[in-house]
Amino acid sequence: MQPSCFVPYRRDPDFVDRGTLLDQLRKRRAAPASRVALTGLGGVGKSQIAIEHCYRTAEQSPGTWVFWAHASNTARLEQSFREIADQVRVRGRKDPKADVFKLVHDWLRDKSGQWLLVLDNADDATVLSPPPSDGKTWSEDNITDGGTRGDGSSSALQQPLSRYLPPSKHGSVLLTSRTRRAALEIVDDDSDILPIEPMHDATAHALLCKKLGDKVDRSDGIAELAAVLEYMPLALVQAAAFIRERAPRSSVQQYLAEYRESDSRKTSLLNRAAGHLRRDKAASNSVLLTWQISFEHIRSSRRSAADLLSLMAFFDRQGIQESLLRNPGSTADNDSFEDDVFTLRDYSFITVTMEANIFEMHNLVQLATRTWLENQGQLHRWQGRSISNLCAEMPTAQHENWQKCHVLFPHARAASEKRPQDKDSLKEWAHLLYKASWYACAQGKAGDAEHMSTLSMEVRQEVFGEENAETLSSMDMIGRARELGGRYKExxxxxxxxxxxxxxxxxxxxxxxxxxxxxxxxxxxxxxxxxxxxxxxxxxxxxxxxxxxxxxxxxxxxxxxxxxxxxxxxxxxxxxxxxxxxxxxxxxxxx
CATH class of the missing domain: 1.25.40.10 (Tetratricopeptide repeat domain)
Structure with missing residues (x-):
């Protein structure tokens, strides 16, 4: 048989090269027994990079076998290995008791030619390394010399998958995964992991232009659209598909205007599948739904980490201080908190800044989290919790508190955009906005000061009445803000x-x-x-x-x-x- 490229997706003519990444993959593939993992958020383009790498490998090295395995769950992984066994016509593959993983392992080990195996969507570490049925640790003795399983069964993996990937000097493995933890089940260490980030502005602009085509007016707004979608490839492709399908009655500027209407409109647009993409049919073509699958997995495996993500979804996306995420007076185990942070970082949902107690996350991840919470009826609970924590942290705006106010003010501004529903949260929200408006006045930010103090006054009038001292404090702040803005008569x-x-x-x-x-x-x-x-x-x-x-x-x-x-x-x-x-x-x- 002649070597072939068995990739289940057509090559993308609109693929946009992302710097030196493909060159890095080519060089690493040339190293003996190389194993490399691409990790990052769902929808960040890992599989698209892997697909292009496969086709370039086939072009540059026609004598290389190229295989593709779906690794999202055990059943799909086993089916992919059966297909590989069929593709190379491994002897014994039709035996119902055959250990297809062992058969493919032996073929890859003994093959004298070059081969590349892609394990796509390997997000679940338990799929790649299932626990032994006897509750003990794995032993090399479980792998037999023949092509059938040692216990004669027809079940799935008998060993961690990594043991079925021979360290052959003429073979290489490329894995795509949302989590570092899963990647480390296959690769040796962090040096074998290439984190994939959202695109840069130039590559995102190029991708949008290609996906929009010539029939769409591309003269204005593309850079802006790329920025609001945070350069996330799947989101960019979704937006382009929406605009292109509706052209000429839709344009980039119209999409931007609709997108900015509200969170619900953002969600509606980003929940639309992007049509025929080069993605696993089991994977969603919507960036929000893609992430919500990960949210569900986190919640089932580590509920406290899902709770932490839920809380973080309501703050400004940058400068999220650890103090905002701890319950006032909580005695929660610090190790538990660190494990929650590790879990969210592992999925690339949050990042840690150079200041170790400051976190950041993408706006789109926050939107997806809030949408997920709303679907569960948990949105207002976590919104209230975030307001309570922020109100407790935000000091009054005396000069000695300005530094702390400065750090927390962006979160207060974010909170001002989403009015809570229950009465207790409303009271805290009004108090938070009063303190924030006080600081805004002190910093000469008349617009912010008036907006926040007006919201505070309106809530306090509803809850406490017009003649309440707290209501009058908010009214007083409105007067100060108007004077600051030069509106002296008002x-x-x-x-x-x-x-x-x-x-x-x-x-x-x-x-x-x-x-x-x-x-x-x-x-x-x-x-x-x-x-x-x-x-x-x-x-x-x-x-x-x-x-x-x-x-x-x-x-x-x-x-x-x-x-x-x-x-x-x-x-x-x-x-x-x-x-x-x-x-x-x-x-x-x-x-």
């Missing part, structure tokens, strides 16, 4: 409303009421309403001197504010006198 209106309510609810001498008086005086001053601003400042100062005392820092601040206002009106003598009083008191109080 800020004045909100400040007047807040002041009136605080005087009624809290009393004229309450510290929060005095804060509202100062805020109103400030926005009046900014509008050139100097007389009213001066009167309000004098009232505030008088009340602070009575309530807080003349030497209180807040009283001294009001004195400085009044001095500045007097100066802006040209009342220089009064301003000087007030400044001298303030200076003398500060020297006494502060030194």
């Amino acid at each position: 800020a004045e209106a909100m400040n007047r409303q807040t002041l009136a309510l605080r005087e009624t609810v809290l009393g004229r001498e309450h510290s929060s009421t005095l804060t509202s008086m100062s805020n109103l005086a400030g926005v009046l001053n900014r509008q050139g309403k100097y007389e009213e601003a001066e009167a309000m400042n004098r009232q505030t100062l008088a009340l602070k001197e009575t309530v807080l005392g003349r030497e209180h820092p807040s009283t001294l601040t009001s004195m400085s504010n009044l001095a500045l206002l007097l100066e802006s009106q040209g009342k220089y003598e009064e301003a000087e006198a007030m400044n001298r009083q303030t200076l003398a008191l500060k020297e006494t109080v502060l030194g």
Whole structure:
């Protein structure tokens, strides 16, 4: 027989080379008894790379046998080995008691020519290395010299698959897997694993252009589409298929507009299968469904890791601090947490940054996780848990807390986009957004500050009523945000409303009421309403001197504010006198 290439998929004419990866595979294949694994997220292009490698091998080395085995489960793996036995016409293959793995092993071992075996979708370590039926460890003695199983049975693997892959100097094995753990059942160590990441912008752009074809307007939006889909090959192919099928009534820009409508619209678009792909028929052609299969596997094998993934799906995708993932006051075993992290990293669902306690994940993985949770009726539970953890971690925005606020603010912004449903979560959400808006004000982010404080106020009005102190705090923050944004008239209106309510609810001498008086005086001053601003400042100062005392820092601040206002009106003598009083008191109080 002449060597042949037995790959169950046609070559992809639209394949886009990804740097030196195929060259690396070619060089490694030339090494004696090479074993290499491609690992990474489902849909990242591992199988497509393997397919292209097979065809290039057949072109460059016509004397090489090329075989393909589906390794997603035991039944498919055994069927693939039976097909290989048929392809090379191994003697004894038709014996119902034949150990087809042993037959193929012997043929590969004894073959003098070159061969390449691909094990595709080898995601489950227990498929590649099933536990012994007697509960003991595997022994080389289980492999017999003949072509039948040692126990005479017709069951599947009698040994770990790696033992059926002979270390032949003229053979090589290429494995694709979502997990490092499964890959290490076949390859020797991490040096034999090539992690496959999403595409770079240039290769993603090239893939989209090829898949869209000439009938689709490609003049605008391709780079943007590649970016929002995070350069994930399967997602890119799905999007291109959707647009191409509907052209000319669909375009890249229309797809982008639809995609940005909502999470539910994103899910609808990304759940659409991409048609005839060079993928295992048992695998989904939807990137979201592909990952959700992995989620189910994680949940069945390690529930706590699935819970950790569920929690992480609601934060900003970057800078997820470990402290956000621990239950406040939890005594959970640290080793257990580390095992959960290892599991998620193994599936490439999360990565660890150079700072070991900071995690990152893809937006699309978060979307897939939330969709999976929604399908199980668990979405609001985990959303509430994430809000609770974040609210507990987010401090108020005094200067000494700015660094921590800075780290947590992106997560608060992400939380602001998804209003929770249950009452307890709503209360925490409103409190979180109030603290975040306070920090946004301190950093000059007027838009974020007003948006978050408005959401906070609306919830607090619903839950507590308009005259509640917490509601009034959110109203106060809206006034500050509007003033910061230069919308002085609207800020004045909100400040007047807040002041009136605080005087009624809290009393004229309450510290929060005095804060509202100062805020109103400030926005009046900014509008050139100097007389009213001066009167309000004098009232505030008088009340602070009575309530807080003349030497209180807040009283001294009001004195400085009044001095500045007097100066802006040209009342220089009064301003000087007030400044001298303030200076003398500060020297006494502060030194």
